[in-house]
Amino acid sequence: MTVPTIPKVSNGAGKRRPTIDDVAEAAGVSRGTVSRVLNGGRWVSPDAHASVTAAIKRTGYRINVQARSLATSRTGTVAFLLTEPHDLLFEDPNFSILMRFAADALARDDISLVLIMASNADEQRRALDFLGAGHVDGVLLVSSHSGGQGFVGAINRLGLPAIACGAPIGFERTMGWVAADEEQGARTATEYLQQIGRRRIALIAGPQDTSGGQQRLAGYRAALDGAFDESLVAIGDYGRSSGARAMHELLERRPDLDAVFAANDRMAAAALGVLQASGRAVPDDVAVVGFDDSPAALETSPTITTMRQPFERISREMVRLLVGEIGGERPAAITIPTELVIRESA
Incomplete structure (x- = not known):
């Protein structure tokens, strides 16, 4: 007795996955040409590149990431390592702006970005374990403090390509970095206030355990030259509450001040x-200048005159230097000019 064969119903699950050979046949080129296109397109003519790209779409070919990782010792992933408290990722728009632009720049090289938070000892330990296990090809280090030099040093010792946003204190010569020219920017802001006739210019400085905080204070001092007065300086931590606290402190100490330069917006x-709550009109009684040109500068009335940091370019240069390091280039550092944006507060 013949047992009837039950026909198989195809649900697509058994369909053979397209291979590099299928792409080569569809494109009418060699397997090696397809491989070169997949690995960056060097030594491939524009016509062959276009044929291979079209064939990839037509066949539905997908790169086997695990196989490529084994062959190249690359993961195709970079870490965005943030050493600030978690809430600052959402409170301070600068971090999300940097991350978005970095992700966009990395995508052009088909590299993914993963966010790693490392604001305390436990998170930093886990971050080092993750980085040391070879899960990423490099690190974009954002917001390093002098108190975290041990952590930065540990990243350095991993031998993993890393680029910092801002000069990493203590590692300026051993780690690549990209920074706005914060000292000159602060000097420009202070000199602008002098040019519009202000003489008692206060500073709300940023945290002095960061390179940005130190450099913006240095630029303010340089502009004032011999007229620097310590009673006109209060230290904040870049947060709104610290800015308010510092302003109260300055008004109590120097009620005659006629301008304020704050180290961020x-x-x-x-x-x-x-x-304004104290009865002083801005800018008539007291002029105000910020730093960053972040959304906060446009949310007030009057809007805030500020120094613009080119965040898109900073992110793009960080990615460029990191990709270069991953490819074997030596670490490098870049300083990018800032720009005065005049609005209503000064």
Whole structure:
């Protein structure tokens, strides 16, 4: 007795996955040409590149990431390593802006970006374990403090390509970095206030355990030259509450001040609110200048004059230097100019 064969119903699950040979046949080129296109397109003519790209779409070919990783010792992934508290990722728009632009720049090289938070000892230990296990090809290090030199040093010792946003204190010569020219930017902001006739210019400085905080204070001092007065300086931490606290402190100490330069826009916005609550008109009684040109500078009335940091270019240069390091280039550092944006507060 013959047992009837039950016909198989295809649900697509058994369909053979397209291979590099299928792409080569569809494109009418050699397997090696397809391989060169998949690995960056070097030594491939424009016509062959276009044929291979079209064949990849037509066949539905997908790169076997695990196989490529084994062959190249690359993961195709970069870490965005943030050493600030978690809430700052959402409170401070600068971090999300940097991350978005970095992701866009990496995507052009078909590299993925993963976010790693490392604000405390436990998170930093886990981050080092993850990085050391070879899960990423490199690191974009954002916001390093002098108190975290041990962590930065540990990253350095991994031998993993890394680029910092801002000069990493203590590692300026051993780690690549990209930074705005923060000292010159602060000097420009202070000199602008002098040019519009302000003489008692206060500073709400950023945290002095960061290169940005130190350099913006240095630029302010340089502009004032011999007229620097320590009673006109208060230290904040870049947060709004610290800006308000510093402004109260400055008004109590120096009620005669006629201008305030805050080391970022969020502190400038908070200072502006305190000044208005105290009965001082901005800019008539007290002029206010911030730093960053972040959304906070446009959320106040009056809007805030500020120093623009070119965040898109900073992100793009960080990615460029990191990709170069991953490819074997030596670490490098870049400083990018800032720009004065004049609005209503000064």
